[in-house]
Amino acid sequence: MAGPTRGFLGRRRERDPRLPPGQYDAGTDWPVLTAEPTPRISPETWSITVDGRVEQPTTWNWDEAHALPRSEYRGDIHCVTTWSKFGTWFAGVSVDSLLEAARPTAEAHFVMATSKTGYTTNLPLADVTGGRAWVVWEYEGGPLPIEHGGPVRLLVPHLYFWKSAKWVTRLTLMHRDQPGFWEQNGYHDRGDPWLEQRYQGD
Amino acid sequence: MREVDRPTPRTVQLRLAVPDRVDHLAGQHYVVRLTAEDGYRAQRSYSVASAPGDPLVELLVERLDDGEVSTFLADVVEPGDELEVRGPLGGFFVWEGERPALLVAGGTGVVPFVSMLRTARELGRLELLRLLVSTRTRAELPYVAELEADGAVVLTTREATGIRPAGRLTGPDLVPLWEPGQDVYVCGSDPFAEAASQLLVGLGVPAATIRLERFGPSG
Numbered sequence: 001m002a003g004p005t006r007g008f009l010g011r012r013r014e015r016d017p018r019l020p021p022g023q024y025d026a027g028t029d030w031p032v033l034t035a036e037p038t039p040r041i042s043p044e045t046w047s048i049t050v051d052g053r054v055e056q057p058t059t060w061n062w063d064e065a066h067a068l069p070r071s072e073y074r075g076d077i078h079c080v081t082t083w084s085k086f087g088t089w090f091a092g093v094s095v096d097s098l099l100e101a102a103r104p105t106a107e108a109h110f111v112m113a114t115s116k117t118g119y120t121t122n123l124p125l126a127d128v129t130g131g132r133a134w135v136v137w138e139y140e141g142g143p144l145p146i147e148h149g150g151p152v153r154l155l156v157p158h159l160y161f162w163k164s165a166k167w168v169t170r171l172t173l174m175h176r177d178q179p180g181f182w183e184q185n186g187y188h189d190r191g192d193p194w195l196e197q198r199y200q201g202d
Numbered sequence: 203m204r205e206v207d208r209p210t211p212r213t214v215q216l217r218l219a220v221p222d223r224v225d226h227l228a229g230q231h232y233v234v235r236l237t238a239e240d241g242y243r244a245q246r247s248y249s250v251a252s253a254p255g256d257p258l259v260e261l262l263v264e265r266l267d268d269g270e271v272s273t274f275l276a277d278v279v280e281p282g283d284e285l286e287v288r289g290p291l292g293g294f295f296v297w298e299g300e301r302p303a304l305l306v307a308g309g310t311g312v313v314p315f316v317s318m319l320r321t322a323r324e325l326g327r328l329e330l331l332r333l334l335v336s337t338r339t340r341a342e343l344p345y346v347a348e349l350e351a352d353g354a355v356v357l358t359t360r361e362a363t364g365i366r367p368a369g370r371l372t373g374p375d376l377v378p379l380w381e382p383g384q385d386v387y388v389c390g391s392d393p394f395a396e397a398a399s400q401l402l403v404g405l406g407v408p409a410a411t412i413r414l415e416r417f418g419p420s421g
Contacts, residue, residue: 002237002286007278010238011270022235022245024270032392033416035294037399037409082245118410147396185293199291 018076019084020193026083032147033081035181036117039167043151046116048135050098052172053108058101065135065152068093073134073157078193080160090144090155092136095128098171108173112180113154113165120180121165122189123156125173132158135168160191160198203283204258209344212265213310214276215251217258220287225254228321229296229314229387229415232261232289236271246271249313249389249415250290251345253320259287262344264310295415299325301385305333306376306398308390309343314415315389316345319352328352332379336371336394355379373401380407389415 016025043062051057060068071094078084104125111123127133134155137144144150149166156163162182183189188197196202205217226232228250235245252260265276279285297303297318305315312335322328333354337343339361350356357375361368371394380386386407388398395416403409 002235002284004239005236005274005285006283008236008238008244008274010236010242010244015242022243024244031416032396035414037403037412037414038396039409081247147392181294186291199288 018086020078021196022198023078023082023084023193026085029083030085030148031079031081031083033079033162034147034166036119038147039116040146041116041151041167046151047169048098048152049170050102050173051170052112052174053105054099054102054173055105056102058098060098062151065093066137068097071097071134073136073155075157077157077161077164080162080187080191080193080198084193088157089140090134090136091138092134092152092155094131095133095135095154095171096131098135099129102173104173107175110174110177112172112174112178113163113168114170114172115165115167116169117167119165119167121163122174122178122180122183123159123163124177124190127159127163127190128156128171132156158192160188160193162187163191203279203281203285206279206281208276209262210342212342213344214263214265214279215344216261216263216275216279217252218261218285218287219257220259223259224290226250226259226290226317227293227296227298228253228317230290230292231314232259232287233291234261234271234275235286235288236274237286244270247291249317251313251316251320253317253324255324256320259289262310262313262316295387295389295413297321297331297385297387299327300330302330302381302383303332304376304379304381304384304386305331306371306386306388306390306402307333307335308371308394308398309337311388311390311394311415311417312343312345312349313389315387316348318387319349319354323352332381332384334371334375334379336390336398371398371401373405376401376405380405384411386412387415388412390417392416
């Protein structure tokens with residue numbers, strides 16, 4: 001860790017306790033960060049599949065997913081590019097509900113989330129269970145905007161937001177961890193903002 | 203910090219000597235991390251403008267009026283200062299010097315493409331790259347003379363250029379530059395990257411060949 005930077009005061013003397021280290025409050029902004037062109041996906045053609053190390057590989061279409069118990073997240077989100085956004089409100093279904101139907105086997109320890117665009121991101125299974133991860137289609141009471149992953153994205157708000165795959169269409173349970181898109185490009189396999197796990201090796 | 207220059211009113215060009223540095227690939231970025239006396243830290247990512255063969259690492263920073271890091275870099279930093287940097291980072295938005303590529307930039311989104319052009323020049327492979335930059339005015343575009351000398355198309359949205367009236371990027375601006383087999387790179391603000399990538403997809407460019415780098419109001 002380097003010492004102080006000459007002449008740098010920083011803007012905030014009162015640090016908001018909701019901000020993980022190195023993050024700033026984006027206020028009402030919600031920056032868009034996507035490495036691929038935004039796809040156009042209609043709800044009629046969207047589905048979510050849970051497969052891999054499960055006893056019952058299962059696919060839900062739009063209506064079937066909406067028939068599952070509704071679940072909401074109200075709280076903060078944190079992007080690795082250093083913005084955080086407080087007090088968001090998303091709604092959809094808990095990943096627990098999907099896993100309850102698909103029944104992970106004893107060998108399942110990791111998850112690969114895949115988007116319609118081919119984007120992938122890997123997560124420990126423990127990070128998407130226990131009421132900490134959702135598949136969401138609502139934001140602030142309306143449809144999730146397409147540039148923010150609509151019609152449906154993954155939401156894992158306790159990890160950096162690249163783990164919350166936009167346009168999610170598949171969750172594949174794995175025995176061993178494999179790097180996803182950003183993880184192959186130097187980003188952290190877990191991505192806990194409170195531990196500042198931005199890059200591999202953090 | 204070795205050299206500090208202000209090529210346009212809203213940008214600062216920083217040239218750093220980085221000890222034990224690993225050569226970057228064109229398109230990669232560095233994180234600059236600032237630490238206050240009380241330990242408060244702020245960090246941002248900036249694309250590298252220099253080629254790997256340059257003995258210094260060159261960053262080009264746009265000064266945002268409410269930018270905590272960019273105002274410091276633009277207003278306070280002087281040659282001789284020490285800055286904590288981390289890099290090179292990013293393995294996706296890179297050009298490795300071998301494949302033909304179409305580069306589409308909005309404003310200071312041109313920075314990673316400056317590195318790509320300089321790398322191509324070092325390799326003697328400038329013919330692989332086609333670059334289009336959209337800027338409000340020529341005076342606001344850093345590197346404008348260098349870019350045009352390398353054949354870049356500079357399109358202005360707030361002033362006419364030759365017979366082209368002022369106006370935003372359109373499909374017909376892109377058509378003459380696109381060739382099958384190119385990788386496509388788009389870099390700019392959120393709205394620019396979104397609009398440019400949708401134009402390209404609309405022209406029939408396969409979405410899987412398009413790589414985006416967006417920067418938002420992230421200070």
